[in-house]
Amino acid sequence: MSSETSQAxxxxxxxxxxxxxxxxxxxxxxFDTAEGHEQVFEDINIDIEPESFVCLLGKSGSGKSxxxxxxxxxxxxxxxxxxxxxxxxxxxxxxxxxxxxxxxMPWDSNLQNIEFVxxxxxxxxxxxxxxxxxxxxxxxxxxxxxxxxxGGQRQRVGIARALSIDPEVLLMDEPFSNLDxxxxxxxxxxxxxxxxxxxxxxxxxxxxxxEAIQLADRLxxxxxxxxxxxxxxxxxxxxxxxxxxxxxxRQKAIDTFHxxxxx
Amino acid sequence: xxxxxxxxxxNALPDSLFTNRSVVFVESIVALVLVWSVVYxxxxxxxxxxxxxxxxxxxxxxxxxSMVWVEHFLASxxxxxxxxxxALFAGTALGILVGWWxxxxxxxxxxxxxxxxxxxxxxxxxxxxWFGLGATTPAAAAAIVATPYLATNxxxxxxxxxxDLLKMSNAFDVSRFRVIRRVIIQSVLPDWFAGLRxxxxxxxxxxxxxxxxxxxxxxxxxxxxxxxxxxLAGVMSWVVFFTVFLLFxxxxxxAQIEKRVFAWRQNDSVGWS
Numbered sequence: 001m002s003s004e005t006s007q008a009x010x011x012x013x014x015x016x017x018x019x020x021x022x023x024x025x026x027x028x029x030x031f032d033t034a035e036g037h038e039q040v041f042e043d044i045n046i047d048i049e050p051e052s053f054v055c056l057l058g059k060s061g062s063g064k065s066x067x068x069x070x071x072x073x074x075x076x077x078x079x080x081x082x083x084x085x086x087x088x089x090x091x092x093x094x095x096x097x098x099x100x101x102x103x104x105m106p107w108d109s110n111l112q113n114i115e116f117v118x119x120x121x122x123x124x125x126x127x128x129x130x131x132x133x134x135x136x137x138x139x140x141x142x143x144x145x146x147x148x149x150x151g152g153q154r155q156r157v158g159i160a161r162a163l164s165i166d167p168e169v170l171l172m173d174e175p176f177s178n179l180d181x182x183x184x185x186x187x188x189x190x191x192x193x194x195x196x197x198x199x200x201x202x203x204x205x206x207x208x209x210x211e212a213i214q215l216a217d218r219l220x221x222x223x224x225x226x227x228x229x230x231x232x233x234x235x236x237x238x239x240x241x242x243x244x245x246x247x248x249x250r251q252k253a254i255d256t257f258h259x260x261x262x263x
Numbered sequence: 264x265x266x267x268x269x270x271x272x273x274n275a276l277p278d279s280l281f282t283n284r285s286v287v288f289v290e291s292i293v294a295l296v297l298v299w300s301v302v303y304x305x306x307x308x309x310x311x312x313x314x315x316x317x318x319x320x321x322x323x324x325x326x327x328x329s330m331v332w333v334e335h336f337l338a339s340x341x342x343x344x345x346x347x348x349x350a351l352f353a354g355t356a357l358g359i360l361v362g363w364w365x366x367x368x369x370x371x372x373x374x375x376x377x378x379x380x381x382x383x384x385x386x387x388x389x390x391x392x393w394f395g396l397g398a399t400t401p402a403a404a405a406a407i408v409a410t411p412y413l414a415t416n417x418x419x420x421x422x423x424x425x426x427d428l429l430k431m432s433n434a435f436d437v438s439r440f441r442v443i444r445r446v447i448i449q450s451v452l453p454d455w456f457a458g459l460r461x462x463x464x465x466x467x468x469x470x471x472x473x474x475x476x477x478x479x480x481x482x483x484x485x486x487x488x489x490x491x492x493x494x495l496a497g498v499m500s501w502v503v504f505f506t507v508f509l510l511f512x513x514x515x516x517x518a519q520i521e522k523r524v525f526a527w528r529q530n531d532s533v534g535w536s
Contacts, residue, residue, distance in 0.1 A: 074430065097431070105428060105446065107449045116432075116445055145527040
């Protein structure tokens with residue numbers, strides 16, 4: 001089996017943090033433009049349960065990445081707030097980020113890229129970094145540079161980096177959209193496998209309906225500045241995209257997704 | 264002769280004769296010397312105004328044996344060390360200033376363009392007029408010419424910092440000090456090093472030119488001396504000495520440093536998707 005597809009069993013030491021919940025309350029965001037203020041969204045309220053996998057869907061320009069950036073703290077909201085809750089009640093949550101492009105430093109080895117984000121983690125050792133690379137099937141690539149890896153492997157390093165800080169919440173911004181379909185499909189399966197083993201809360205942004213249904217417990221649809229669709233995904237895992245149930249639910253989700261165009 | 268014969272001959276030779284950079288470089292030198300020798304032999308007018316490769320080899324040998332080169336080489340080395348040292352410090356600082364702050368970019372960007380555009384000969388002449396005969400002239404000329412090149416490279420490097428890496432660092436709450444050390448400096452380093460390489464070679468050239476114009480020691484001074492006594496083989500021997508040293512500096516020192524420090528670049532783009 002190639003290192004691209006191999007996956008090491010999860011080490012229990014890698015899952016010390018509990019999952020956190022996300023509470024988005026009365027959230028609004030507007031940007032100043034040459035024409036004045038542009039309202040991206042307003043009065044958004046979402047509660048995301050711990051250990052759940054939620055996909056935020058929306059067309060280009062709908063504001064889904066803006067919302068993710070507000071949740072991650074990179075952007076400030078115009079109104080409202082994002083609150084996290086952890087099992088210990090502190091609300092002090094660690095967020096892991098996986099980006100559309102892996103954003104790896106080409107001059108650092110894969111292990112060094114993981115070490116980079118663990119500056120304040122007293123428990124981090126090189127062994128921990130290796131364990132996380134093992135987790136995403138990159139056991140033979142500790143000391144390789146990102147330039148020596150395929151696109152899929154680089155994204156795996158990005159996922160390992162995000163998991164290495166032991167986050168309660170994993171924020172993923174269209175992480176597979178730059179990959180070919182075969183690699184993306186492989187990574188989706190591995191992500192689900194990791195999620196079910198590591199029990200993290202995942203907030204995943206995508207514009208791909210099939211991907212969203214494959215991955216998520218719940219679909220949120222953002223458009224015209226509001227959450228206009230909120231669907232629980234009633235399908236058992238593992239999900240086959242060619243099964244009748246999948247196709248039937250997909251059609252329902254697509255109808256909901258396009259309902260905004262009819263209004 | 265059929266056209267396939269040269270192809271067959273080429274197939275019989277080792278690939279390294281055509282692909283190995285060092286081997287091809289040596290081949291080019293041998294070819295140059297051969298052409299030089301042949302032209303020198305078959306064209307008598309050239310014999311009156313030029314020297315043969317053999318004469319240059321003998322003159323270079325005499326130069327090396329006489330140990331005269333030590334004094335002048337050390338003098339040039341000192342001039343370049345001061346000039347390049349100043350350029351390294353000033354060029355890096357100026358590049359950071361212009362690259363990082365809008366105000367200084369507006370204030371200095373045009374000066375960098377002018378600095379690069381000014382002919383080196385003018386700088387050497389003006390340095391000679393300002394500082395007179397002595398060691399300051401070549402050092403100052405080297406510093407003035409090399410500084411804008413280095414500054415421009417650092418400026419370009421700062422402008423090319425990958426914003427996504429800064430956003431990633433911010434998202435993961437990486438400290439500012441670590442971002443400067445691991446992202447910003449590492450991003451600028453390849454451009455800085457490329458500028459350093461170019462500025463160093465330029466420093467040698469300009470220092471020699473300034474030594475030629477106004478100095479009492481150095482390789483440039485000795486080239487002028489040999490020209491005054493109309494010893495063309497002597498001039499060529501200093502040129503050969505200078506060229507060999509620069510090649511050693513480029514491939515023996517700088518290329519080795521580059522290979523070690525930028526190992527990640529050699530491995531780039533070998534992945535598959």
